[in-house]
Amino acid sequence: xxxxxxxxxxxxxxxxxxxxxxxxxxxxxxxxxxxxxxxxxxxxxxxxxxxxxxxxxxxxxxxxxxxxxxxxxxxxxxxxxxxxxxxxxxxxxxxxxxxxxxxxxxxxxxxxxxxxxxxxxxxxxxxxxxxxxxxxxxxxxxxxxxxxxxxxxxxxxxxxxxxxxxxxxxxxxxxxxxxxxxxxxxxxxxxxxxxxxxxxxxxxxxxxxxxxxxxxxxxxxxxxxxxxxxxxxxxxxxxxxxxxxxxxxxxxxxxxxxxxxxxxxxxxxxxxxxxxxxxxxxxxxxxxxxxxxx
Numbered sequence: 001x002x003x004x005x006x007x008x009x010x011x012x013x014x015x016x017x018x019x020x021x022x023x024x025x026x027x028x029x030x031x032x033x034x035x036x037x038x039x040x041x042x043x044x045x046x047x048x049x050x051x052x053x054x055x056x057x058x059x060x061x062x063x064x065x066x067x068x069x070x071x072x073x074x075x076x077x078x079x080x081x082x083x084x085x086x087x088x089x090x091x092x093x094x095x096x097x098x099x100x101x102x103x104x105x106x107x108x109x110x111x112x113x114x115x116x117x118x119x120x121x122x123x124x125x126x127x128x129x130x131x132x133x134x135x136x137x138x139x140x141x142x143x144x145x146x147x148x149x150x151x152x153x154x155x156x157x158x159x160x161x162x163x164x165x166x167x168x169x170x171x172x173x174x175x176x177x178x179x180x181x182x183x184x185x186x187x188x189x190x191x192x193x194x195x196x197x198x199x200x201x202x203x204x205x206x207x208x209x210x211x212x213x214x215x216x217x218x219x220x221x222x223x224x225x226x227x228x229x230x231x232x233x234x235x236x237x238x239x240x241x242x243x244x245x246x247x248x249x250x251x252x253x254x255x256x257x258x259x260x261x262x263x264x265x266x267x268x269x270x271x272x273x274x275x276x277x278x279x280x281x282x283x284x285x286x287x288x289x290x291x292x293x294x
Contacts, residue, residue, distance in 0.1 A: 007277060011273060014269065014273070015266070015269075018262060018265045018266065018269065019045070019262055020045070021265075022045070022048065022254075022258040022259070022261045022262035022265065023041050023042075023044040023045045023048065023258045024041075025254055025255050025258070025261075026040050026041050026043075026044040026258065027040075027041040044258050045258065047258070047259075048257075048258040048259035048262060049259075051257070051258075051259035051260075052259045052262070052263065055071050055072055055259075055263065056070055056071065056072055058070070058071040058257055058259055058260050059071065059257075060074050060249055060252055060253050060256065060257065060260055061252055061256060062074060062244055062248065062249055062252055071257075071260050071263070074249055075246070075249065075263070075264065075267065078244065078245050078246040078248075078249050079246045079267060081159060081243075081245055081246070082234060082238070082243075082245035082246035082247060083246065084161070085161065085164050085165055085168060085234070085237070085245075086168070086230055086231070086234055088161075088165045089164075089165045089166075089168040089169040089172070089230060090169070090172070090226070090227075090230060092165060092166070092169045093169040093172040093173045093176060093226075094176065096169070096173050097172075097173045097176035097177045097180060098176075098180065098212070100173070100177050101176075101177050101180035101181055101184065102207060102208060102212070104177070104181060105181070105184055105207045106203060106204060106207065116181070119174055119177060119178055122170075122174050123171075123174050123175070123178070127167075127170075127171055127233050127236055128236060128240065130167060130170050130171070131167045131236070131237065131240045131241075132240070134163060134166070134167055135163075135240075138163070159243070160241060160243070163241065164237050164238075164241050164243065167237055168230060168233055168234060168237050171229060171233060172226050172229060172230055175222075175226065175229065176219075176222070176226070179218070179219070179222055180215060180219075183214075183215040183218045183219075184207070184212070184215060187214050187215060217283070220279060220280075220283055223276065223279070224276065227272060231247075231268070234247050235247040235248075235251065246264070246267075249264065250264040250265070250268075
């Protein structure tokens, strides 16, 4: 019961915070000098309450020609597109990072250390540099072969998937590999690992079956920062690939309609809040009350 009350209170506070944040664009104005317009800010919040009673009347301007779209239409058409890329990138990042982490753990000591150095170098690269490098590589391939393997820009109503998914997953892959390796190193000196070797199990089996099974709990702890990292990078991806996605709509709404911006943030926050809370509940049940892990 206490957990339900705390979760509900947390949910309500975040929703209230998002509502006050939605009108932040009207808090500052500039004429001859920068002015804090508190009265206009609260007027915008008050107006957004009435606007949200009829979402179909809210319009959002998007595209190079600033075309006006009804809020329900543009949200529904872009939400699925952007979050298909986000969720696909997440599962792609998890699969790739597990495979690479497993292979690194099987390397000899010299190869293991060189892999860590390479990861540190890649981790220092900005996401914009990575995306632009991919685009330049595709253009170079096109010049050499006259074959455009992947679209590097979304033109008009055209949609591109593969390169945005790959580019969005690169930094999470590096982050996850480093986390997996750190946790695997901690687990490698545990008695059960030595016992597994003593029973004659090979290193390939012990790492995959025993070590990885025990690091998945720690993986859940890093889901939230991974999600926030990918969400912020999704906005950069949509700009660089010229995608009319949900994050671009949300950005345009932040300067034109407080109600549209608030509803858009709810569409991001509420589903993932439910997913994380459900996952936390399942994990606690699995660990039989292991509050230390959640």
